[in-house]
Amino acid sequence: MQRTEISTLGEFGLIKRLTGDLKPVQPSTLKGVGDDCAVMDFGKVQGDKVQSTKDLRVLMTTDMLLEGIHFNLEYVPLKHLGYKAAVVNFSDIYAMNGTPTQITVNLGISKRFSLEDIEALYAGVRLACERYGVDIVGGDTCASMTGLTISITCLGVAKEKDIVYRNGAKLNDLICVSGNLGTAYMGLQLLERERIVGDDKKAQDAFEGKEYLLERQLKPEARRDILEALRKAGVKPTAMMDVSDGLSSELMHICSQSGVGCCIYEDKLPIDYEAAALAEEMNLNIVTCALNGGEDYELLFTCSLDDYEKLILIEDLYIIGHITKPEYGCNLIGRNGEELALKAQGWNAFGS
Amino acid sequence: MQRTEISTLGEFGLIKRLTGDLKPVQPSTLKGVGDDCAVMDFGKVQGDKVQSTKDLRVLMTTDMLLEGIHFNLEYVPLKHLGYKAAVVNFSDIYAMNGTPTQITVNLGISKRFSLEDIEALYAGVRLACERYGVDIVGGDTCASMTGLTISITCLGVAKEKDIVYRNGAKLNDLICVSGNLGTAYMGLQLLERERIVGDDKKAQDAFEGKEYLLERQLKPEARRDILEALRKAGVKPTAMMDVSDGLSSELMHICSQSGVGCCIYEDKLPIDYEAAALAEEMNLNIVTCALNGGEDYELLFTCSLDDYEKLILIEDLYIIGHITKPEYGCNLIGRNGEELALKAQGWNAFGS
Numbered sequence: 043m044q045r046t047e048i049s050t051l052g053e054f055g056l057i058k059r060l061t062g063d064l065k066p067v068q069p070s071t072l073k074g075v076g077d078d079c080a081v082m083d084f085g086k087v088q089g090d091k092v093q094s095t096k097d098l099r100v101l102m103t104t105d106m107l108l109e110g111i112h113f114n115l116e117y118v119p120l121k122h123l124g125y126k127a128a129v130v131n132f133s134d135i136y137a138m139n140g141t142p143t144q145i146t147v148n149l150g151i152s153k154r155f156s157l158e159d160i161e162a163l164y165a166g167v168r169l170a171c172e173r174y175g176v177d178i179v180g181g182d183t184c185a186s187m188t189g190l191t192i193s194i195t196c197l198g199v200a201k202e203k204d205i206v207y208r209n210g211a212k213l214n215d216l217i218c219v220s221g222n223l224g225t226a227y228m229g230l231q232l233l234e235r236e237r238i239v240g241d242d243k244k245a246q247d248a249f250e251g252k253e254y255l256l257e258r259q260l261k262p263e264a265r266r267d268i269l270e271a272l273r274k275a276g277v278k279p280t281a282m283m284d285v286s287d288g289l290s291s292e293l294m295h296i297c298s299q300s301g302v303g304c305c306i307y308e309d310k311l312p313i314d315y316e317a318a319a320l321a322e323e324m325n326l327n328i329v330t331c332a333l334n335g336g337e338d339y340e341l342l343f344t345c346s347l348d349d350y351e352k353l354i355l356i357e358d359l360y361i362i363g364h365i366t367k368p369e370y371g372c373n374l375i376g377r378n379g380e381e382l383a384l385k386a387q388g389w390n391a392f393g394s
Numbered sequence: 395m396q397r398t399e400i401s402t403l404g405e406f407g408l409i410k411r412l413t414g415d416l417k418p419v420q421p422s423t424l425k426g427v428g429d430d431c432a433v434m435d436f437g438k439v440q441g442d443k444v445q446s447t448k449d450l451r452v453l454m455t456t457d458m459l460l461e462g463i464h465f466n467l468e469y470v471p472l473k474h475l476g477y478k479a480a481v482v483n484f485s486d487i488y489a490m491n492g493t494p495t496q497i498t499v500n501l502g503i504s505k506r507f508s509l510e511d512i513e514a515l516y517a518g519v520r521l522a523c524e525r526y527g528v529d530i531v532g533g534d535t536c537a538s539m540t541g542l543t544i545s546i547t548c549l550g551v552a553k554e555k556d557i558v559y560r561n562g563a564k565l566n567d568l569i570c571v572s573g574n575l576g577t578a579y580m581g582l583q584l585l586e587r588e589r590i591v592g593d594d595k596k597a598q599d600a601f602e603g604k605e606y607l608l609e610r611q612l613k614p615e616a617r618r619d620i621l622e623a624l625r626k627a628g629v630k631p632t633a634m635m636d637v638s639d640g641l642s643s644e645l646m647h648i649c650s651q652s653g654v655g656c657c658i659y660e661d662k663l664p665i666d667y668e669a670a671a672l673a674e675e676m677n678l679n680i681v682t683c684a685l686n687g688g689e690d691y692e693l694l695f696t697c698s699l700d701d702y703e704k705l706i707l708i709e710d711l712y713i714i715g716h717i718t719k720p721e722y723g724c725n726l727i728g729r730n731g732e733e734l735a736l737k738a739q740g741w742n743a744f745g746s
Contacts, residue, residue: 047505048503048508048509053535064530068496080532102547104532111539144434150460157398158395175419177426179434181413181427181456184405184458187462191543199422
């Protein structure tokens with residue numbers, strides 16, 4: 043029998059291969075695989091039939107975290123891990139311009155973990171849920187042979203007219219991003235460096251003043267505040283997703299799904315000063331980290347040029363470029379005006 | 395720091411400890427942790443507010459399967475595993491008297507698995523979805539350090555008036571179960587015995603004529619047909635769940651949540667002839683297997699005595715006892731009239 047290594051396809055290739063030809067049969071399924079969330083219309087019962095409500099939609103997203111792949115418990119506190127595992131799901135709901143409402147939490151737990159460990163993990167999940175107003179409504183808890191597995195599924199709601207998909211970017215739209223990019227990645231580099239050194243006292247010294255980098259990696263927040271600001275300003279993005287795999291990779295998703303190209307500017311990328319300083323110290327190119335680092339959980343979206351005046355008034359929001367014709371491709375304009383094609387070098391779960 | 399082994403609490407103790415004091419904050423959450431599914435009312439938008447629809451409900455359930463704990467790939471074909479992983483979720487939706495509509499599929503995949511392996515697994519999930527009319531709407535696919543992890547979350551719908559919870563059993567209600575019990579467990583015993591012998595030719599001989607036992611273990615079905623028969627007969631159960639951990643354990647859940655006791659009769663338990671024969675051959679007590687075996691995915695439910703005449707006309711449905719006052723406890727009446735207290739010896743995920 044033939045044996046094809048999954049690494050030859052990568053995560054997105056595998057997903058395409060497995061789900062590329064899926065055709066929904068349920069009338070309630072409006073959007074299946076291919077965006078930050080699935081979108082359902084569960085309608086209401088009229089007589090014996092379920093009718094579309096034409097207004098309210100249910101969103102669904104899911105995320106799995108595996109020990110040794112997504113996290114290293116040598117430096118990730120269990121409470122932070124639980125918090126992050128919940129928040130990354132909320133981030134996907136916000137990335138559709140929805141509101142997260144319920145989660146289920148599946149845990150696979152090896153004998154290495156005590157009740158106190160799992161309570162710490164769960165306390166983090168619960169804290170995130172409290173902060174974002176989300177209910178834990180179920181889950182499955184079981185033993186595992188090795189390591190810790192966390193699989194969370196999140197539901198959310200949105201009005202039909204508010205939902206923002208990945209495929210709505212139009213020619214000349216502005217490309218915006220919240221917060222800053224590459225910081226979570228630099229936090230990870232710092233944690234990994236000190237782990238290899240293995241000296242706790244030295245690590246404490248190294249971490250001093252860099253708490254923000256660590257927080258971005260260990261305890262990210264979902265940008266609900268940005269959506270609120272956009273709503274207040276009367277701006278609805280044309281396309282949106284959250285930055286989990288890296289800016290380049292996400293931007294290329296928006297462009298390919300919208301059938302457009304893009305142009306972003308190196309000198310417009312929002313970069314944190316501490317992250318840049320650490321990158322220099324570690325001989326890393328901070329722009330590469332910003333483009334491909336991943337785990338920022340910032341919002342990346344496109345807006346009509348008409349919204350420019352409103353956008354520039356919103357705090358912690360940065361216009362980094364614009365949408366072009368598809369034949370232009372996806373490009374970065376460097377500080378000296380040079381043009382570089384973007385590459386989806388984002389985190390590849392099946393890389394070697 | 396204190397270290398309490400999780401095995402001292404067991405799965406249900408752990409769940410209670412982690413989620414016992416959860417209080418939903420979302421108005422859409424009607425039922426959280428504690429039944430086969432969570433129940434949500436996403437309502438509809440009226441002006442700027444979300445109003446209850448008073449009729450349609452969304453159900454949510456989730457299940458995680460871990461290699462080495464829930465399945466052994468030495469004898470479980472990947473396609474069957476995918477099928478089963480989906481069906482056990484559908485079974486939970488049916489156990490609320492709902493209809494499954496969408497699933498998300500999370501896979502953690504180690505390097506041991508090829509693309510062809512994962513395609514076989516996914517083909518099983520897809521086949522189950524086709525048969526039950528369910529859409530795959532998302533998922534997360536990532537590498538794992540060791541082994542295969544499958545985490546599926548399922549949504550379903552039900553009219554409010556149709557939903558059956560675990561807590562509605564009333565004094566004198568009849569206790570019913572579909573199909574037969576202990577068969578999936580005997581299928582597992584057979585597979586395990588031949589695995590240990592390790593002789594493929596001998597295994598083929600041993601399996602001959604026992605295909606039904608293997609199918610019950612490897613490729614169970616959810617009892618949608620029983621719900622249809624009940625609907626046609628005009629019977630609505632008062633309490634219901636599916637038998638995944640074993641009859642005793644499930645019945646004790648219904649009784650404790652309904653605040654009642656129960657009495658079931660050994661000679662009424664539906665037992666497959668082949669399963670009984672194999673149990674005898676393997677020196678196992680088939681009644682113990684039926685009570686505690688688990689993974690039958692049959693429906694266990696209670697009905698008003700008034701429905702007796704209707705129930706006895708339904709094929710593959712068995713009345714095994716009745717609901718008593720709580721002070722009676724949960725008891726089995728043996729073939730010689732002896733009374734035995736039921737024990738929740740069902741499969742304990744954290745047992746040693």
